[in-house]
Amino acid sequence: MKLDFPRYTERFGAVNLSSVQRVYELDSGKSEEYHKTHQTVRKICDEELAETFGKLAIIIPIKSEKLKLLEGVLSGIPHDCLVIIVSNSPRQPVDRFKIECDTLNQFVHFVDRDAIIVQQKDPGLAEAFQELAYKSILEGNRVRDGKAEGMVIGMLIAKMMGKEYVGFIDADNYIPGAVNEYARIFAAGILMSHSPYSMVRISWIYKPKVSQDGFYFAKWGRISEFTNKYLNALISHYTGFGTEIIKTGNAGEHAMSMKLAELLTYSSGFSIEPYELVNIIEEFGGVFPSNYPEIINEGVDILQIETRNPHFHEDKGEQHLKEMLRDSLFCIFSSKLCTQSIKQQILKDLKAGGILTGRKQPHQLNLIQPFKEVNIAEFARIVKERCSTLGMYGSNLSRQMETVTL
């Protein structure tokens, strides 16, 4: 892979927010020439990528997405990444979760790769969280519904498997080649980061819109425009310089080092992606004292990398977009960094979009606490003992499980 070095970095306290980097080649070959001279384009060779894939878990949150799409996504994920599927698909009237397990099992049978699947509502999971006093992920006696909750479960499983990095890829992608590029971008960003606390966010080159006339290759999604505007407004307010640095406020596809991931507070539902940025700026931006002074020295690197592949995915409809917009803007609204004037603008946009009516105010966010303090050995023990939906596939993983676990 060949891609730009970051050309510009906005520094906000300990947070280093880099401008969008462009990918030039998906496969940069084995020829050695390139490294010899001073370059502004970074060549990342197959060996570097492969080594990073071995430390990376790809988490796929899924909720009734089409199985053909899931299978395509799986085929695009590099073999050496650990696949973790966290499913919130219903088990009745048709057991969708079981069908997902069967699909995964069949796929693994032919490729013999490491893959784990678990159902979000598994009572065993909830018991583990109860016993380990990690209750912010629960609602009653089960794990709360929501994409964020699934992602946190995935991260805990990645941590228990000893992975150093986690990446997220949605299950509704039409293009296996794009999925493969995401994973390569995750690894490239990890390799280019200077801090152990790193995040890589995918910026899509195009989000094609379909009409009867064919395609229109739109540059930005409809939600991202709003989310990015307000995230940039937050930063501009504190630095005193206008900025457009954030282009990936709603990046469903993103990756983090485990060291960073376990320190973050997550917001439930669809606000998880923008809230990660809000939370990082709150924690490490230097406006408020940090809970983690040791990290202030190392810095937090946020890279934004633009794909070569356009983003062809399932159209989830207007209602879904409205919910995404609401959740994205609510989480910015709720930040202790948010000024009165930004709050007013957000309320105006929400009312103009028909999302808030009358005198209603944004609701309280459901926040999931950092999982750093969760006893991971205990978590592994309980999950393996009591999660009846936990499936571990691949000959390597099954063997590893026999020796390491319980």
Place this chain on the structure above:
Amino acid sequence: MKLDFPRYTERFGAVNLSSVQRVYELDSGKSEEYHKTHQTVRKICDEELAETFGKLAIIIPIKSEKLKLLEGVLSGIPHDCLVIIVSNSPRQPVDRFKIECDTLNQFVHFVDRDAIIVQQKDPGLAEAFQELAYKSILEGNRVRDGKAEGMVIGMLIAKMMGKEYVGFIDADNYIPGAVNEYARIFAAGILMSHSPYSMVRISWIYKPKVSQDGFYFAKWGRISEFTNKYLNALISHYTGFGTEIIKTGNAGEHAMSMKLAELLTYSSGFSIEPYELVNIIEEFGGVFPSNYPEIINEGVDILQIETRNPHFHEDKGEQHLKEMLRDSLFCIFSSKLCTQSIKQQILKDLKAGGILTGRKQPHQLNLIQPFKEVNIAEFARIVKERCSTLGMYGSNLSRQMETVTL
């Protein structure tokens, strides 16, 4: 990359036509485990692919395709492949060819890869063919218009650059990741072939159709259905067993060993892809005596490999489809293998499709003779001296040119 071994092979004289092979993983990782046991799935590691890319030229025939698509296609082609663009884009009123050169030059500036571009109507090319008595590619004092003619020029340039394999990728592809997969499939097929005379044809998993309701993932293109039906009918007639082996009659994306490519006769225009199969069966199928008895011993391997990526490309409209159907069926009709009964069926389909009217008969094919006998050193000398449109980009290629050429 991980893909099936061919599960079934139809043997027709010296021609080995394998059933469609399925790709399981785009990137099969560096872990070694897999090779230890007996497998029906072949793992092809990065090193094997990279080595093959070094011997492979990717030829891109282009005629006024959108430059953003060309740039995307370039970004998907593995760095170690030699890119050869043969352009038949107009030079007036806007010099489209020059814009293509500029695009290529800018791209190469950032990635420093080997790339060659030439204009199909360059008088220097025509002079070379005149002097080397390779006149079947000419019409008057220029190279004839047509995709096949561009492809043959590309193959001659690949041969003069010492490449052992050529692959073809159309310039109208929306998905750089799919392009990357094509190149990986070409290399995988080459590595899996047992004969030095090999061809790899791409079968698309889906050809999505766009409507206002979104996508429908059709399994087959509209033309392929007819082309494949009649190619299979030809084979079935001679073997006496019904077959559906051919699924890639119109595969624009395909690759060949130079040893095979230089022996084939090519048909002008859009019939080039199906005619390659017709010509191989005529030459090596054993029904007629072969011009190349030495090859009968080695055999000709034709692999068909199904992508994981769907085929999203520019919709060229109904007229283009009709021309493709006409040319595809004409070239089967014209084969000396074609029986009266198959000819009757083809005429019926052409009339039903409104392509042939009244008592009209299919026109004569324009055939381009094998280029094996073209004196390649002389070709290189003339082309480099007289082709003013020939551009050779990349520091490696420019250096190589200085020492090796003229």
